[in-house]
Amino acid sequence: MQFVKQISKGIIILLILVGGTLGAQSNKQKQLETRRQELRREIQKINALRTENKTKEKSQLSLIEDFNYKISVLNNLIKVTNQQANLLTRAINNNQKQIGSLRDELKLLKDDYAAMIVKSYKSKNQQSRIMFLLSSNNFKQAYKRLQYMKQYTSHQKEQGETIKAKTAKLQQINKDLLVQKGDKQKLVAENKATQKTLEKERAQHRSIMATIKKDLNTYTAQIKSKQREAAKIDREIARIVRAEIAKSNKKINSSGSSSFALTAEEKLLATNFVANKGKLPWPVAKGFVKSRYGKQPSLIDRSLTVQRNGVLITTEKSAKARVIFNGTVIKVTAIRNSNPMVMIKHGNYITVYKNLSKVYVNEGDTLKTKDIIGEVSTNVEGDTILSFSIFKDAQTQNPASWIYKM
Known part of the structure; x- marks a missing residue:
């Protein structure tokens, strides 16, 4: 019984440490999610403005600026989403460690509880509680035996409650784990879609740059002219x-x-x-x-x-x-x-x-x-x-x- 208590204390300390880590991860996850939503809104604004101006004939220089900016935002979105997915992977691993620790602790508690039930049953068969008390040598011994029986009964009840609590916690962690795995799958799927969009943008960017490079001197002259006007x-x-x-x-x-x-x-x-x-x-x-x-x-x-x-x-x-x-x-x-x-x-x-x-x-x-x-x-x-x-x-x-x- 003492061994089980020591094990429980050790696991409790472990869970507290893991809980602190999970709290820090949760705050970081919230920050990353906020940033991801900002980048998504940025892309929506870019797309909306593109749609608004799609009937206008843009210069190659303006198009390159537009594509370059959207590509940078898409890159940032992929980076942030990857960070979120990696953070979720660590959270999932931590959850799995908690599940392993709780299962070990639950097994020990159940074994200890089973042993107490068996001992209690045997005690009832061998002699009644009254006989156990009456067989005392003196009043002091009888009092101690009475206190022992109360403590033993109380401990049985505590063990039962502990098992119920640990079982409930194990079930909740399993639920959280399923949610985290689902969130990670969504992030991975979203990143794949973003990667495809990025490749399309890069392909169009390369196409425009190829056109520009055929007459680079003309475009360079335009840039210098714009820079002189801006400097003025x-x-x-x-x-x-x-x-x-x-x-x-x-x-x-x-x-x-x-x-x-x-x-x-x-x-x-x-x-x-x-x-x-x-x-x-x-x-x-x-x-x-x-x-x-x-x-x-x-x-x-x-x-x-x-x-x-x-x-x-x-x-x-x-x-x-x-x-x-x-x-x-x-x-x-x-x-x-x-x-x-x-x-x-x-x-x-x-x-x-x-x-x-x-x-x-x-x-x-x-x-x-x-x-x-x-x-x-x-x-x-x-x-x-x-x-x-x-x-x-x-x-x-x-x-x-x-x-x-x-």
């Missing part, structure tokens, strides 16, 4: 930002600084802006990042580097651009050969919303988070793309660090 716009925005810094410093007779001189109210606004880093809303209600911040090799010619001071967000037709935080409109302008843009100041931070077809605000307007700024322009190829940037004083920032789940 970026220089003009930088000039406007520096002018705004100079204007703000002039008010308090401070010159030569590359940072905004802030009033107490503006300092508070900037502090609140920073406090919301990573939680700020998207500048459009629906969309995905088509091109990210910073330097990246060209998708067409890897010898070329494309520099972006912000992000390009593909959105739906007639989408409204909205301010990401409380602020004041400091500039509404249209640089030559480009659509209108709006610049909004949040303390010593500035957000820039480019490529608008309509503007609903004026310089000096005070805006609240998610107020509508204007409508995003749709190009001849059917793409509706907002160019969005963030500055801290005169330095560009990566919008992905500031916008929620960008």
Whole structure:
């Protein structure tokens, strides 16, 4: 009996340790499932926008950008789904270990319980409980024998209850195991379907790239031309930002600084802006990042580097651009050969919303988070793309660090 108790304690400790591991796995599984659903929604948005623009004749450069982005999302989806499947495999293995441990413990408990029942039966046959008590040498011995009989009966009952509990736990673990196996099979099936979609996208990507490579010089020239136009716009925005810094410093007779001189109210606004880093809303209600911040090799010619001071967000037709935080409109302008843009100041931070077809605000307007700024322009190829940037004083920032789940 003592041996069984020791075994039970050891298995209980094992189950506690396994339970802790399963808890950590459960949290990780939830995080992965959240990410998987985000990627699935991203693919749905891409497909919806493709359907919306399927009648438009797109350039090869635009098509390559579209295919490249969808391929990257599909790759991420496959990676996350694989991680989920692997995590479930570990969970299934842990469950099987628990089942093995519980079965061993259950066998020991049943054997011990059976031995007690046999002993109890024999005891009843050999002599009655009363005779057992009356045969005591003295009152103290009789009292001890009475206590022994009570404890023995109680222990029998405990053993029976323990067996019932362990049996129920074993049945529940078996049910969980079946659910986990089913979940894993679904993930594996989904990954196979995603792999097929990925191969189709890659085949179309290769076909377009083969066409482009036949006349690579022409496409490279187009990329360089677009980059020069973007650089020109970026220089003009930088000039406007520096002018705004100079204007703000002039008010308090401070010159030569590359940072905004802030009033107490503006300092508070900037502090609140920073406090919301990573939680700020998207500048459009629906969309995905088509091109990210910073330097990246060209998708067409890897010898070329494309520099972006912000992000390009593909959105739906007639989408409204909205301010990401409380602020004041400091500039509404249209640089030559480009659509209108709006610049909004949040303390010593500035957000820039480019490529608008309509503007609903004026310089000096005070805006609240998610107020509508204007409508995003749709190009001849059917793409509706907002160019969005963030500055801290005169330095560009990566919008992905500031916008929620960008």
